[in-house]
Amino acid sequence: MTNQQSNSANPNLNLAFRRKQNAEEMKHQVITFAMMIFFTVIAFVMVAMDSISSWFTIPVILLLAAIQVIFQLYYFMHMKHKGHETIALFIYTGLTVGLITILVFLTIVWL
Missing domain, CATH: 1.20.5 (Single alpha-helices involved in coiled-coils or other helix-helix interfaces)
Structure with missing residues (x-):
């Protein structure tokens, strides 16, 4: 839905379409940003808790980092466009x- 383009000659329709598209894009970026903050909090909590083994903590942190890199590329660097x-x-x-x-x-x- 985000890759559709309006071919109308009506400038008001094009403006409404672009506004809707930009609102959808902004919603995705805010959700992605919130998820990245949540992943960072999870990583900090796992490191702060001494009861969790480092054999579990390190792979989970690396996985969360890989997910954040993917989010950065596709949502904030617009690689999905x-x-x-x-x-x-x-x-x-x-x-x-x-x-x-x-x-x-x-x-x-x-x-």
């Missing part, structure tokens, strides 16, 4: 090279 395919290709290529580099270094250190 059309026209950002080339930028997404570069970001995903860099991410792949970075993960392979980390995997290689971990393999070298553990051998």
Whole structure:
């Protein structure tokens, strides 16, 4: 629904369509921001509680961080919109090279 465009010659209709689209986009950004704050609070609480094992805390924090990165890319950097395919290709290529580099270094250190 957010990628639909109005082809009407009526400027008032186009303005109403853009306002509705912008309101929907803002609603998604506010919800995403609230979720990111909630994930951050969860991470702080998990670290503050000494009763939770670090073997559980570290993977959960890394998972929450990965989710926040995805939210940042798709909602705040507008990667979900059309026209950002080339930028997404570069970001995903860099991410792949970075993960392979980390995997290689971990393999070298553990051998």
